[in-house]
Amino acid sequence: MFPPVLKLFSSRKNGEGFQISEELPLSEHEEKYALLGVRACDLSAIQIQDKVFGGGTYQDPAYVRVRNQAFIIAVNCTHAGGTCFCSSVRTGPRARVGFDLAMSEVLDGEHYFIVEVGTDRGENVISTVTRRPAEDREVEKAEHLIRAAAQSTGRSLEPDNTREILYQNTEHPRWDAVAARCLSCANCTMVCPTCFCATVEDTTDLAGTSADRIRKWDSCFTLDFSYIHGGSVRPSSRARYRHWITHKLASWVDQFGAIGCVGCGRCITWCPVGIDITEEFRVIRETYLMNRGTSPNKE
Ligand code: SF4
Ligand code: SF4
Structure with a gap:
């Protein structure tokens, strides 16, 4: 819904000057997407991106169009x-909102x-499939598996405060310790489903x-991302990592009313140095x- 590269417009020399293409930057995204296997954390990420791209005074037409047409089958x-760590940040593992259909597989x-x-729309699709009403014991078995998954996540993060x-x-001092390891490779931001930063480039x-x-x-x-006249606002890995996590877990709350991390764990998986x-x-x-004089275990 937020493509890695999007052409905004083209310009062509026409003899006297340049002609700017009037075409909206959406032609390559006119296809409708059906997303199969979307997890609860990603549904939460989509809700966040809805606020970023579609919720304010200025909306991103490319995002809004793809988003409104997407058919989502959650799992x-x-x-x-x-x-x-979705269960600790209360985004999963059960899909609660934002899907057309949600499936639970029982293989037991x-x-x-x-x-x-x-x-x-989900009803229209499922009505074409051979099916029957689920028995209570079948639903309970699926719910049991989801509850068990919630209790077996490999990580956790306390989302309050x-x-x-x-x-x-x-x-x-932890910022120095993490900066000594961080390569500023940007992997964590490239895989994060809530990150939305972009730049604009002209090519001829x-x-x-x-x-x-x-x-x-x-x-x-x-470094370029925060470059203004005279240099980068965040010249060190320390400053950049601190900014990233502080945005995700703190200033995001000021901007959008909730933290910007949905607990998918991708940034952990893809960090080459295990941060x-x-x-x-x-x-x-x-x-x-x-x-504050409070033991972490008592909090
Ligand atoms: S776990 Fe990492 S990749 Fe996933 S939403 Fe949180 S910050 Fe982004
Ligand atoms: S993936 Fe790891 S090493 Fe790369 S920028 Fe993120 S925290 Fe730093």
Whole structure:
């Protein structure tokens, strides 16, 4: 819904000057998407991106169009991954909103799917499939598997007071420790389903007769991203990592009313040096609780 590269417009030399294409930057996205297997964390990420791209005064027409046409079949997780922490940040593993259909697969002596209908479009699709009403025991078995997945996530993150904790620890020594490992590779931001930073570039052909303006994903881990006259606002890995996690877990609350992390764990999986958002936040939270005279275990 937020493509890595999107052409905004083209311009062509026409003899006297340049002609800007009037075509909206959406032609390559006119296809309708059906997304099969969307997890609860990703549904929550879509809800966040709805606010970012479609909820304010200025809406992103490319996003809104693809989003409104998307057909979403969610899958409730019955096996948690080692880097997941959706249950602790209350985004999963059960899909609750934002789907047309939601499926739970039971593969435990017998094999069947429980399907929940979320919209009329979902009803139209499921009505073409051979099916029958689920028995209570079948529904309960599926719910049991989802509850078990919620309790077996490999990580956890305490989502309360994240804003206060990070705002009060902008000079925590942990920022130096994480900066000593962070490569500023930007992997974490490229895989994050809630990250939305982009930059705009112009390219011309060698003859100078045409030019395209494109929008492409960018990352707060690049030096250029915060470059203004005279240099980058965040010149060190320390500053960039601190900014990233503080935005995700603190200033995001000011902007959008909730934290910007849905607990999918992808940034942990794809970090080449094993930096773990749950671990970095845990260390800083413990300092905060100690300064308040509260044991982390009692909190
Ligand atoms: S910050 Fe990490 S765990 Fe949180 S949503 Fe982004 S990729 Fe997933
Ligand atoms: S993926 Fe890891 S090393 Fe790369 S920028 Fe993110 S935290 Fe730093």
